[in-house]
Amino acid sequence: xxxxxxxxxxxxxxxxxxxxxxxxxxxxxxxxxxxxxxxxxxxxxxxxxxxxxxxxxxxxxxxxxxxxxxxxxxxxxxxxxxxxxxxxxxxxxxxxxxxxxxxxxxxxxxxxxxxxxxxxxxxxxxxxxxxxxxxxxxxxxxxxxxxxxxxxxxxxxxxxxxxxxxxxxxxx
Numbered sequence: 001x002x003x004x005x006x007x008x009x010x011x012x013x014x015x016x017x018x019x020x021x022x023x024x025x026x027x028x029x030x031x032x033x034x035x036x037x038x039x040x041x042x043x044x045x046x047x048x049x050x051x052x053x054x055x056x057x058x059x060x061x062x063x064x065x066x067x068x069x070x071x072x073x074x075x076x077x078x079x080x081x082x083x084x085x086x087x088x089x090x091x092x093x094x095x096x097x098x099x100x101x102x103x104x105x106x107x108x109x110x111x112x113x114x115x116x117x118x119x120x121x122x123x124x125x126x127x128x129x130x131x132x133x134x135x136x137x138x139x140x141x142x143x144x145x146x147x148x149x150x151x152x153x154x155x156x157x158x159x160x161x162x163x164x165x166x167x168x169x170x171x172x
Contacts, residue, residue: 007071011036012080020067026060027051029067030077038078038108042137049136052109053077059116059135078108081115090156091115091149100149102140109136114150123154 004019011034018033030036030053042050044063051062054076081089091114094100101107110133117124117132124132129150130143138146 005068005071007068009067009070009072010074012076018067022066022068024067025063026053026065026067026070026075027062030062030075033067036077036079040105040108042105047137048106049109049113050106052112052136054112054116057116057119059113076112076115078111081111090160091118091153094153094156095146095149098145098149098152100141100146102138106136106138106140110138110146114153117150118154118157121154122158124151126151 002021002023005022006017006019008015008017010016011030016034018029020029020033024033027039027041030039031041039053039062040050041063042048046061046064049061052059053062054060055065055070056074057076081092083089088096089111091111095107095111100110113133113136114129117129121128121132126147129147133143133146133150
């Protein structure tokens with residue numbers, strides 16, 4: 001049995017310590033060790049984007065990264081978006097309003113990729129969204145509603161002037 005490695009990682013604003021096998025994927029660590037089932041695993045090859053999370057604010061495929069590689073770093077999953085009281089993040093609200101999801105399997109990865117885009121470009125044009133979301137595959141939609149959802153999320157966020165999850169407020 002491989003020797004386990006001690007890691008400390010902040011996930012959605014909460015610090016976690018764990019012993020993991022060196023080859024444990026971040027996606028497996030999030031799902032199996034921490035019980036965060038929102039990070040979906042589709043292709044296990046980094047192609048579909050269903051496992052997209054933010055590591056230090058940047059989109060990352062959790063199926064391509066070992067948990068030991070995030071030791072000492074910050075990870076945000078889709079569970080970080082909605083508030084504890086159930087209030088949806090504007091990105092989630094926009095996906096609901098604009099019908100940007102169907103079966104929901106790819107949605108977590110789409111939401112996280114959109115989160116990264118809107119952090120750097122709060123008022124994206126449709127072509128900006130298409131480029132930013134090009135690494136996230138959806139088998140159910142024609143992507144138009146996804147593009148509209150992300151643009152709408154930018155509008156909602158600019159109206160509110162700011163929306164920060166409790167984890168993001170702590171860092172600010």
